[in-house]
Amino acid sequence: MTTRVAFAQLTSCWGCDQSLMDLHMRLLEVLPQLEIVYWPAVVDYKLADLEALPRNSIHVGFVEGSCRTEEDVHLLNVMREKSKLLVAWGSCSCYGGVQGLANTWPLAELVERKFQRAETITDARVPDVNVPPFTEHIVPNPDRVKFDMILPGCPPTSDNIYDIVVALLTGAPFDLPETTVCDQCPRKREEKHITRFKRTFEGKPDPEKCLLDQGYLCLGFATIGLCGAQCPSANSPCKGCFGPPPSVKDHGAKIISALGAIADINPEELKKMFPDPVGSFYFTDYAASYLAKIGAKKREER
Amino acid sequence: MTATAQKSRPMTKSKTRGKSFEPRIVAFCCNWCSYAGADLAGTSRMQMPPNVRIIRVNCTGRVDPHFILEALYQGADGVLISGCHPGDCHYTSGNIKMRARYALLQNLLEQAGIDPRRVHLQWASAAEGDVFAEGVSMMVERIKKIGPNPMREGE
Numbered sequence: 001m002t003t004r005v006a007f008a009q010l011t012s013c014w015g016c017d018q019s020l021m022d023l024h025m026r027l028l029e030v031l032p033q034l035e036i037v038y039w040p041a042v043v044d045y046k047l048a049d050l051e052a053l054p055r056n057s058i059h060v061g062f063v064e065g066s067c068r069t070e071e072d073v074h075l076l077n078v079m080r081e082k083s084k085l086l087v088a089w090g091s092c093s094c095y096g097g098v099q100g101l102a103n104t105w106p107l108a109e110l111v112e113r114k115f116q117r118a119e120t121i122t123d124a125r126v127p128d129v130n131v132p133p134f135t136e137h138i139v140p141n142p143d144r145v146k147f148d149m150i151l152p153g154c155p156p157t158s159d160n161i162y163d164i165v166v167a168l169l170t171g172a173p174f175d176l177p178e179t180t181v182c183d184q185c186p187r188k189r190e191e192k193h194i195t196r197f198k199r200t201f202e203g204k205p206d207p208e209k210c211l212l213d214q215g216y217l218c219l220g221f222a223t224i225g226l227c228g229a230q231c232p233s234a235n236s237p238c239k240g241c242f243g244p245p246p247s248v249k250d251h252g253a254k255i256i257s258a259l260g261a262i263a264d265i266n267p268e269e270l271k272k273m274f275p276d277p278v279g280s281f282y283f284t285d286y287a288a289s290y291l292a293k294i295g296a297k298k299r300e301e302r
Numbered sequence: 303m304t305a306t307a308q309k310s311r312p313m314t315k316s317k318t319r320g321k322s323f324e325p326r327i328v329a330f331c332c333n334w335c336s337y338a339g340a341d342l343a344g345t346s347r348m349q350m351p352p353n354v355r356i357i358r359v360n361c362t363g364r365v366d367p368h369f370i371l372e373a374l375y376q377g378a379d380g381v382l383i384s385g386c387h388p389g390d391c392h393y394t395s396g397n398i399k400m401r402a403r404y405a406l407l408q409n410l411l412e413q414a415g416i417d418p419r420r421v422h423l424q425w426a427s428a429a430e431g432d433v434f435a436e437g438v439s440m441m442v443e444r445i446k447k448i449g450p451n452p453m454r455e456g457e
Contacts, residue, residue, distance in 0.1 A: 265402070
């Protein structure tokens with residue numbers, strides 16, 4: 001029996017599709033078992049095709065991206081209705097993604113900045129014909145509809161996607177690990193006493209030693225260990241794009257908690273070292289944070 | 303008697319919502335200094351507003367920023383963290399860790415558009431019941447000026 005699958009893209013960079021494509025020849029192992037019923041990224045399907053499907057007729061639906069427009073919200077609802085099992089695919093879908101960082105500004109200001117005050121604009125106007133309206137703020141998809149599974153990552157690695165697809169096909173359990181990127185990182189760690197945090201472009205990091213020990217803001221300690229420590233292995237600090245392990249509710253809070261314990265710096269200086277805490281501590285999951293939810297409520301009331 | 307009490311209840315409610323806003327403040331007090339300080343303030347019959355709900359923790363170093371953000375999310379109008387003076391920590395450096403976390407948290411709250419004064423860190427030793435009581439009074443005053451937490455509305 002083939003498994004009927006659908007892949008839907010909301011507001012996103014489609015990097016998750018790219019990551020799936022990167023499976024290359026391994027795709028051949030799973031493709032014969034799949035029947036693709038909707039996947040606009042590779043096959044010419046229209047929204048009407050998806051809407052015409054009977055309820056619960058898709059075995060597994062993958063949703064990538066977050067809801068920045070009302071059309072995204074509609075597509076998400078249709079996917080939920082048509083899918084037996086819905087998977088939040090990628091950090092955008094699980095936590096709101098990089099788009100969530102926009103939640104620190106009101107929508108009107110964002111639209112003005114983008115369409116009227118962007119440096120490259122000559123004929124400033126807000127598009128209003130044949131475009132769906134924006135949503136007020138980014139809300140993580142699992143807060144909009146029920147999801148059966150989440151696979152974070154920006155994007156999830158090809159191996160992650162392979163594992164989840166195989167698990168879904170064979171019925172094997174698939175649980176997100178409670179381990180962090182540090183558990184997968186090959187670098188040598190020592191006792192941490194950081195006297196100064198460096199920006200990534202400052203100095204030249206030692207390829208053997210822990211990046212955090214060297215004063216680079218590497219977020220591996222608070223980030224779920226799914227990626228195989230790709231960035232630290234390439235001498236680049238972890239940005240936390242996979243989000244926190246499942247038991248952590250607020251990524252940034254845990255990062256601050258850990259930084260407070262290892263920073264040997266007076267508070268005023270420490271403040272100056274992180275001029276953009278939302279961007280630094282909630283790279284892809286600000287929309288899922290407590291602060292974003294409080295901020296959204298505050299704006300609603302006004 | 304019961305009937306009068308029932309009758310008067312809705313009136314009191316509308317009064318608190320309308321005219322005078324009574325903040326609800328969560329206070330995390332460390333077991334070794336501020337909790338004992340709060341106790342001393344109580345046994346010495348010092349006057350302070352009743353808006354604070356104290357949660358005892360072993361050390362302010364145990365206060366994860368997650369607790370503070372979750373308290374705000376659940377509708378606390380303010381969060382007060384009270385611990386030993388720097389250098390006096392029972393566990394040597396828990397309060398220093400809290401101080402660093404507090405600095406980062408203040409930055410974060412400000413950027414997120416939430417008044418950073420809603421979260422306050424103070425030092426009060428076991429002998430400073432008066433410092434604790436004054437800290438609480440000032441906190442309540444501050445939060446009254448800022449107004450209710452938006453998460454609290456519609457209760």
